[in-house]
Amino acid sequence: MFGPLLTIVTGILLAILYFPAEQHLRLSGIFPSRTEAALRVLATQPKTSKCRNIGSQLGLSCETVVVNPAFGIAYLACEPMTSRLNYNPTMGNLKGEYAGHGAVYSLDLKTEAIAKLSFSSPLPSNLTILGLNFALKDKNTAILALTNHNPNGGRIETVSHTKGSLTLDPIDSFKTKQFFDWPNSLAVLPDGSFYATSGPKHILEVFTPIQLGSIIYYDAETKKARVVAKDINFANGLSFSPDGSHLYAASTNEGLLIYKRTNLDSGALKLVEKVAIPFYADNVSVHPKTGAVYVTGHGNAVSFLLTMRDFKGESKSPSFVSRVVNNTGEDVFYGHKYKQEIVFVGTDDMFSTVSHVAVDLGGRKTLFGALATKGVGVCDWVL
Numbered sequence: 001m002f003g004p005l006l007t008i009v010t011g012i013l014l015a016i017l018y019f020p021a022e023q024h025l026r027l028s029g030i031f032p033s034r035t036e037a038a039l040r041v042l043a044t045q046p047k048t049s050k051c052r053n054i055g056s057q058l059g060l061s062c063e064t065v066v067v068n069p070a071f072g073i074a075y076l077a078c079e080p081m082t083s084r085l086n087y088n089p090t091m092g093n094l095k096g097e098y099a100g101h102g103a104v105y106s107l108d109l110k111t112e113a114i115a116k117l118s119f120s121s122p123l124p125s126n127l128t129i130l131g132l133n134f135a136l137k138d139k140n141t142a143i144l145a146l147t148n149h150n151p152n153g154g155r156i157e158t159v160s161h162t163k164g165s166l167t168l169d170p171i172d173s174f175k176t177k178q179f180f181d182w183p184n185s186l187a188v189l190p191d192g193s194f195y196a197t198s199g200p201k202h203i204l205e206v207f208t209p210i211q212l213g214s215i216i217y218y219d220a221e222t223k224k225a226r227v228v229a230k231d232i233n234f235a236n237g238l239s240f241s242p243d244g245s246h247l248y249a250a251s252t253n254e255g256l257l258i259y260k261r262t263n264l265d266s267g268a269l270k271l272v273e274k275v276a277i278p279f280y281a282d283n284v285s286v287h288p289k290t291g292a293v294y295v296t297g298h299g300n301a302v303s304f305l306l307t308m309r310d311f312k313g314e315s316k317s318p319s320f321v322s323r324v325v326n327n328t329g330e331d332v333f334y335g336h337k338y339k340q341e342i343v344f345v346g347t348d349d350m351f352s353t354v355s356h357v358a359v360d361l362g363g364r365k366t367l368f369g370a371l372a373t374k375g376v377g378v379c380d381w382v383l
Helices: 001-020 021-028 033-040 081-086 301-308
Strands: 051-054 062-067 073-080 104-109 114-119 129-138 140-149 153-163 167-175 186-188 194-197 213-219 224-234 235-240 246-251 257-263 268-275 280-286 293-298 320-325 336-347 356-361 365-370 374-380
Touching: 062 081, 062 104, 062 129, 062 356, 073 129, 073 140, 073 365, 104 129, 114 235, 129 186, 140 167, 140 186, 153 194, 186 257, 194 235, 213 235, 213 246, 213 268, 213 356, 224 246, 224 257, 224 268, 246 280, 246 293, 257 280, 257 293, 268 336, 280 356, 320 356
Parallel strands: 114 167, 186 235, 235 280
Antiparallel strands: 051 374, 062 073, 062 365, 073 104, 104 114, 129 140, 140 153, 153 167, 186 194, 194 213, 213 224, 235 246, 246 257, 257 268, 280 293, 293 320, 293 356, 320 336, 356 365, 365 374
């Protein structure tokens, strides 16, 4: 009963002893208030009156949302909200009886209808999903990778999806224990190979600068994986650049990490840039045309922790989205390679604990996935 709570309290006490008070205040987002500061610098806040919540009646929280424009859908990684709050190893919530209730859903980008995608054959263990991503194998086939936080051990499931189908066909299942306990986010290649982040090894890593995280590369042909980046503070979201030459990773306290893919066969990476983000970075996504990187995250450590430990789902925590763009070469950013700016601050209940955004250029929409908010936010504008 007291195990997870004792772990959290011990971690906080150790962190207080180890890190300076000023660093704690800055990282926490309490003083100065990160939310108030973000609202002051935000040039134009998009109108939330043009937003709506889709699927809240299903009682699902969908942490990850990715758009597949070729199929006219978005993939959603969803859990019943009660399951997400009571079983989430990343946050130290380990009530195993709530595990195994996750599923992949599709959201029709035109009709906004949500449908559950079933598996054509059973997975090695029931799905407890957090991260999801995909790549197109051909015009009618998508390859998806899913993180599975089953209590028996973290896995990454690879499945195929045929356009128009409500079925997912399992291909491969990789157990991550050799590298880390709980895989977090994914970036997928058309042959089923993928990159994956480790997530936090310990909850102490979530809100301190400890660097225990890593990125692995899994080769679908050889069925072998290796570490291609390490010493990351809470390795979180992942996404490729539009041309596939770079891999973007979110580090909760370090910001956006930009890696060059130096060897496409081995998956080797080279860290080429770090871009500071003024909040806890969670997931990353990329504008498919401009290449702008959207970093989504959380600004107040206390409200976020309270929300993720509120098993009734009544607490709320503000969310942030920052856009990072590359310098065009005309030095318009006054010597900086990248420009980072906050483009959205979510203080409405609909945007509590938002962890991922995706843009639908065809419908001129932005989609919001969240850890502890029922449904998916859909807005009639593109960030």
